[in-house]
Amino acid sequence: MFNIGAKVVYPMHGAGVIRDIEERLAAEKVIKYYVLSFWATNMVLWLPVEKVERVGLRPVIDREKVDLVFSVLKEGKEKIHSNWNKRYKSHVDKIKSNDILAIADVVRDLRRREKEKGLSTGEKKLLESARQILVSELILVLEEEEDKVLAMVERAIAQT
Template identity: 50%
Template sequence: MFKIGDKVVYPMHGAGIIEAIEEKEVLGETRQYYILRLPVGDMKVMIPISNCEDVGLRQVIDNDGVQRVFHILREQSTSMSDNWNRRYRANLEKIKSGNIYEVAEVVRNLVKRDKEKGLSSGERKMLENARQILISELVLATELGEDKTKSMLEGVFA
């Protein structure tokens, strides 16, 4: 169980800080919820405490994790299917996993593919989504702020 002030990652949405734990009635059922503030995009999310394991809520990575993310971003891209649909589904599964290292792989692979061959509009949207998820966790893990984190990320691909 998490507590107020914990930095956590909500897969497919990004990282945030638990601001409160509240009991709310939704659809006639009273449950306890984490109230999560996502700094990137300034969004608030309610997550039922009983569903945390199912949705993959987890702690934000530590400094070693940050180093590993940047190592992954600098590596060669992994081979991807030439079939757009297969590639899209494989990347979507990685993003849905909530695993920051897999999200970093998606960002790296799509950025490199964009430079080589360009991206379809669907993959471009996926890249932006994966980049936002990655940035949101790195912002909380490094405490450098969104602009500095974005600059660091862009510096890897420059």
């Protein structure tokens, strides 16, 4: 169970904070909800506490894991399929996994591919989504401004 003020990551939405824990009546049953607000989208979400495990809500990474994230961003050549459909599916699966290292993999590979060959519209949207999820979590962990975190990510990707 999370407490008010906990920094969490919701799959496909990114990092947010539990602003409140409320009880609401639904179908004549009292249900407890986490009220989540997301940094990047200003979205508010009511998540039933009983569904936390099923949806994959997790705490943000600790500072020690940040080094691993930047190591992934600095890794060598992209390791993705040349077939667009298989590559796209692989990236979507990694983002849905809610694993910060897999998401960093997607950002690195798509950002490098964008510089070398360009991206399709679908891949551009995927890159933006993955980058938003990655950066939103790093902002909460590092307690830095968006511009600074984005610059850190870009510098890491540029290193090979």
